[in-house]
Amino acid sequence: MPISRRHFSHRLVQWGAAASLASPWLARAADAPLRWVVPYPAGGAADQITRIVAQDVGQSSGQPIVIENKAGAAGMIAAETALRAPADGLTFFVGSNAPLVINSAIYAKMSYDPVRDFVPVAGLGKAPLLLVTRKDLGANDLPALITLAQQAQRQGKTLSMGSAGSGNITHLAGEYASERMGFQVTHVPFSGSAPAITSMMGGNVDIMFDALPSCMQQAIGGRIVPLAILDKQRFAALPQVPTLAELGFGDTDASAWFGLVARIGAPADAVARMAQAVNQSLAKPEVQERLRRIGAQPIAASTAEWGQFMASERERWIPVAKKLGIRAD
Missing domain, CATH: 3.40.190.10 (Periplasmic binding protein-like II)
Structure with missing residues (x-):
């Protein structure tokens, strides 16, 4: 189920209302910091979006979040890193289009199944x-x-x-x-x-x-x-740049998106607390503005909606990859 921009705003309002009533989201059951494993190097869209949200989540909760950039193999190195971690709810994978959707169409063999081995947590942002x-x-x-x-x-x-x-x-x-x-x-x-x-x-x-x-x-x-x-509309910071659809090439909108998943077996309460914390962060005007300034939009969605979004992306892009005959091995 694609998450529309209007739906983003609606969900942000809902999460913002909930934030004022929520208690601290993470119990101090473990001394270890949280880990967010990012599949691309520092400086790119994934890294920038992740750090904006992680900084706010960490400050709000008082729980430190360590960002680990594990680039390579179309995001699969980072995915494998997250899967090797204990299923204790402390390690989360910042999944994106490639390791969670497209790779399954272009690689003959993968060491993990993006649907079977991960559970959705929360969206972060898209650009x-x-x-x-x-x-x-x-x-x-x-x-x-x-x-x-x-x-x-x-x-x-x-x-x-x-x-x-x-x-x-x-x-x-x-x-x-x-x-x-x-x-x-x-x-x-x-x-x-x-x-x-x-x-x-x-x-x-x-x-x-x-x-x-x-x-x-x-x-x-x-x-x-x-x-x-x-995209379906021009970007405010580059108002002179038309959309491909304006130029006669419709149905070409595409975004890089990023969000948290956890390895299968992670405690349900840890997944729920992280989802709540992320969506509370995305409801804050200052976080929304920081994302907007870099050209990104928040993905405010429940855990179920985030899973549905990824499913809709698989339905769209896997057939495209197969039709184009793109192979990576």
Whole structure:
């Protein structure tokens, strides 16, 4: 079940009302800090969104939260790290599109089952993708990019497309949108968005479909060229950048999303307390504003709604990956 922006606001109001009545959410039964395992390196969308919410949850509860960045293997290293931890309710995986949805369509073998081995906890945030190019590519709007890409193909060449990793939504949505626009790309995976954008600015790749928090400041600062946003509406900090739908390519909206899951067997009360704590944090105007400033939106949802959201993402993107024939092994 997709969670609409209007539904976000409704749920935030509900959680905000509950927050004023809630008692402290975490019993001090264990001295160990909480662990949130992030599947991408520092600086990218996952890391930024996670740290904004974790900081507030930690301050509000008085329970320290340690952020562990475990990049690599399309998020599977981080997933395996979380699964190796004891099922004591102290370790949570910051799951995202790739390790919880897309990987199951593009990898022949995985060491875990994202549905069987994890239970949903709470959403954190989502960020629409932005199509960007390097400054010296020679394409300052989408029609120019399409013309350049199609000319290259007639010469037996393709544009290179960086991504945050094979199977990442920046990979899958990029392949899908490029096909819709009538050109092919050569995929160049990186270990996360931050190194991919850095490489593009250095002239090593031509384009990228990146999550807003990872590339917004570079776009605003003129270090890369923003061409289109993969969302239903324009982004306030980049009002001149049209949506792909405005440019004639509908049904291309795509977001990088992040939220907490726990390994199967985690105590139900620990899952419930964490879900409550996260949603109380997301109900705060100051947290919402910090997310908005980096180009993200809160995902306010009950544990059941968060599970339904991930199920709806599997229904949408797994068939796309299979239709495009994307494989990662």
